Amino acid sequence: MSEEVLTEVDNGVLIVTINRPEAKNAMTKAAAEGIAAAMDRLDAEDDLRVGILTGAGGTFCSGMDLKGFLRGESPSIEGRGFGGIVQAPPKKPLIAAVEGYALAGGLELMIACDLVVAHKDAKFGIPEAKRGLVAAAGGVMMLPDQIPERVAMELALTGDFIGSERAYELGFINRVTDGSALDGAKELAAKIAENGPLAVRVSKQIMKESRGWAMDERYDKQAQLIGPVFVSEDAREGAAAFAEKRKPNWKGK
Template structure:
């Protein structure tokens, strides 16, 4: 039986590939569990610094496998959400590399990632309403936090698609490439792995968690997390490397 999710390491990057090209990478329960396991590995192994989530065969993910849905299957992991990701993100950065379509649950997987690189011909949408369904894995709640509310409302109520250029203009994606999205995502990942791992992890944590902090508590809550950065060996190494005009030797400590 073909593996529904493949993983590959490359220079501190863990590439996670949804491998159901014959079904436009529609998400199944097995694939969700495999993605969750890969993300656990990303966080657990110190030499892995950044993850990339992509799809095989020229499509990112077309959403939930409707054949499985009709049989009563739900492509989620308890406590982790759709695709093993939408309700619990990894502590380390995760980049979506999008080719073809990121639709329905596929778009929800994409917006659960921290950064997005897409091919210029990619298409995006939450067309669940066209099937009598709703974008319940973040499309209705997370998307309005990322793009203008009325635009998110239009996407949800019409189910229409938008282009990569429009998604870029809205701030839904970070970079557009004329080449393959995975190569461009690797370049973006390399610019992250060049930095201090603790600084990257804690910066992501603060940016994610501070969205829910009360304004008057923000600096106090940030101050609770920052000592692990500023008192680390890497903070000293980074300063020394700058003074000595050399590349830092990060240890993650």
């Protein structure tokens, strides 16, 4: 994996760090490839329950590396999009731990995550219009799904930033921290990792996919996905652990 992306495992949590602090973690092709590889690992290894995406040096990601853009480099992966993730997020939960700035493509990376923990001084925005560009890695399409449309429109057309307090009020982020956003993300990841991995994965899948289902098909489509969960070893183990007043021993099957 590229040195532009670092990984470590902490109690079943895969921590993925964009490691270009000298460039405010601006996204390059190599970094996108590193993130894509890390997401493959997250989904492939049974012992990994949750992922965290963060940035080194006090910044999450400032967007596309413009120097690379001028050289003709695209920080995208075919079929996976910007940063190796925006078009193909992992099946397992992914938390963004945001310090400093999540701007342009950096905000779009954050949008691709399922949950967000941010430092109180973090800033968010899609300033592409200020550079004659469009937030094409999901910003102008996905932002109106996550915050009110008129607020999203203002951010896209003005390129202005919002802070953590406003983002939290809008329901755009889950938690605001005084200390390390990564520590806050680890706390949230630990709560998720305590739960049944099959149930967590399928819950995420249904919440993501069901918005595109026709109303008269929703329960039938859900039944197809939850059926295997309810007859799994983990479902029996969860019930037994509750009855015996102990922590469950999940097997992921």
